[in-house]
Amino acid sequence: MIQEIADALAQSWHNFATAFVLFVPRLVAATIIFGVGFLVALVARRVIQRGLTWLQFDRLSMRSGASEMLRTADMPAAEVLIAKIIFWIVWLGFMVSAVDTLQFGPFRGLVEEFFRLVPRFLVALLVLVLGFLFANFLWRATLLASVNAGLPGARLLSGSLRVLVIALGVVMALEQIGLATSVVLTAFAITFGALMLGLAIAFGLGGREAARELLEEQLRSKKERNSDPAPHL
């Protein structure tokens, strides 16, 4: 009995020792990957940030309206944010590699998953940036055109368009990375549909008089707004 217990302990110790001997090099390798990854990510962040500064990326972010939005959300400047994102992508890549080196059962295939996600994430980021860019252009163009035409509620109209386009961009970006796709799409479709239906009903039933007055006012003020340039030249 005692002998059996001793054998079991010996066997267990042997197994542990074997596993430990096998694990330690992996742990060391993982630690090195983790550390080197941190350094590489740090360098990548610096390079990206300086490159974007040199390319005057802040102008693009300002034009796209992203700067203003980031400022409102108390977040860093766009080039700093992108550099940080790159830092985390690179370091996460190394971390996943490090974990994979440890060969833990539950984390098998993590590397493949990660590297499948990265391109999708970058495309999503691009979609988001383009969405901001387009939304801001549309906002500015609509605001100026409405103001020039003397339309009432120019800011509301242009602001709504901007929010709509940004929302569309966010939904497309989320769909790209496959994050809660069905929930996001359904929520967007319901919100957008409800909004449009609500506006149609409100305008059609409750706002007929207002719409008539609005159009009449428009026609009246059109002549006044189209001032004669003669006294100015």
Next chain:
Amino acid sequence: MEHESTLSDALLRQLIAVGQVDILVGLPTMNNASTIVDVLRAVHLSFTRDFPRLRTVMINSDGGSTDGTQDLVRSASFLESEMVQTSHPLRTLHRVMAPYHGLPGKHTALRAIFAASELTQAKVVAVIDPSGPATTAERVTELIAIIAESKVEFLTPRYRRHPRDGVLITQLVRPLVRTLYAIGLDEPLGGEFGCSGRFASHCLEQEIWNYESARFAIDLWLRTEAATQRFSVGQIWRPASSPAPGRATLRDVIHQVVLSLVESMRAHESFWLTANHFTELPTWGNDPVAASDPAPWDFQSLAEQARHDITEITPLLREVLEPTVGAGVVAITNGSKPRFDDELWVRTVYGFAAAIRHGRVSLDHLADMFAPVYMWRAAAFMSQTVREKPATVQKRLDSLCDTFQRLKPALVASWSDETVRSR
């Protein structure tokens, strides 16, 4: 040769038949049926009476008139009995029709006229604006004779206006052009001018003709090109007249003027960035001295429109202007009466120029944003000077020019600063 691509084969044949000329008068037309016959008569009389020994040609460059302008030009014949002539032409009077092709607009018409001038080796070129003030033979002769007899190579009209007249000119175009180019140019815009054949040939070689913006910018560009390329520039007194009614609205005109100013600033930046020594221009003709009162217009309504529009585009103004300037512009529109002090106005104009230079927003959008700001300034100026004597108002205009001049270093600094970052 530049004219080969600019002139049609038919026009080339006509011009070759004309041969060399001394004087070329160009008439760029576009639906000017109501005035063209009088203009033709004036040019014809000027040629026959005042330049009988010189070789002359009149070129009508039409942009596709639909009101019969071309037919009137083609069929116009002036009997000697119709005119008071002191002498008879000793040479053939040529009249050439040159419907132009290419980009629509006055610049294409002028290009065709300049190309014809180069081909015929004209010594003097006079361009008459058929939609402008009533043209007389004396006026045509003056324009031609000064170029022919003096060293001046570009001659532009100068009007004796009431200081409250032509607000866009007095509040923006004139002070800005005088400041940038350091020349005493009174009327930087306008269709009528005279120039030497050498200047016409010089202009033909430039890139401006291919730009879409040249459609609006060509009048200002010609004047600034003459000044920056060291051609001798002069002015000639002309009686003031109201601009012909057009289909463009005030906002359209502001938009076009902004595009013109920007085009000239871009084209001549190497000159104006360093131009500091102010030069007064020689002026010919008789100063009319007295100017008639300007026609009244509703500047209160303009102020209300401007107030509304500035409130609406406040986020855009804050985006393109320096924070203090943007906030200042928004703040002044909160007052009950329109007010806009000179320094803030000049800083706003320079702020827009810097925003354009550094590409913060597209040029069209900036021009649209500028419209209500100008409208507020115009209303403020008119409101402030409503009870003032012309001499007092004139002092205000002079003071505005001084402010533009005093703050020019700030514009030069922001325009030249490649490291300027968008906020």
